[in-house]
Amino acid sequence: MALNDRVLGIGALFFAAFLTWFGYDLEAPFTYEPVGPKAFPLMLALIIAICGVRLAYKGGNTVEPNPEGANFRIMTMVAYVAAYAFLFQWVGFILSTALMAIFVGRLFNGAWIKCIIGGVAMGLLFFFLFDKALDVVLPTGILGDLL
Structure with a gap:
């Protein structure tokens, strides 16, 4: 399988789904913030998912191999x-x-x-x-x- 932007986009979508699954049930035993601990992973998952959709939709560009080392x-x-x-x-x-x-x-x-x-x-x-x-x-x- 050739690596391209679509593969990265689909991988980003899977990672965003994992972050959503992990972060959705986060609850602090006590709270002094109105947002709570689940806001950061869910917001991060949303941003990664948006970028993943963009890459998967537009993708197709081939990826150059990493330089030596x-x-x-x-x-x-x-x-x-x-x-x-x-x-x-x-x-x-x-x-x-x-x-x-x-x-x-x-x-x-x-x-x-x-x-x-x-x-x-x-x-x-x-x-x-x-x-x-x-x-x-x-x-x-x-x-x-x-x-």
Whole structure:
């Protein structure tokens, strides 16, 4: 089967259906927001479905193969995201975000020192923005006593 825009559009429709199925029954044990937790996956599913319909209807354009080494970087990114999800609660937001940013930066040939500075800055800035300024509770992990 040749890959083209229609195949991607049909795949997007299946993914949107999965998001709808997953997100439709989301309920918070307590609510302090008028929208609730199901709004984000359902809105995302709607946007993906609209794009999928557009691709499936208009599609037919052939897809060029990935450049050399791109498939390895894609699979490595999937592994990084899985590790990030695993470490998020245990290690905490700051360290897991910093590690994720460092390794993603290195994956795209960033210099070690720039990746470390950027990763640590990203972890700290996003933590203080979300946890302190926006009052979104994030896990502190092993840095809990310091924060």
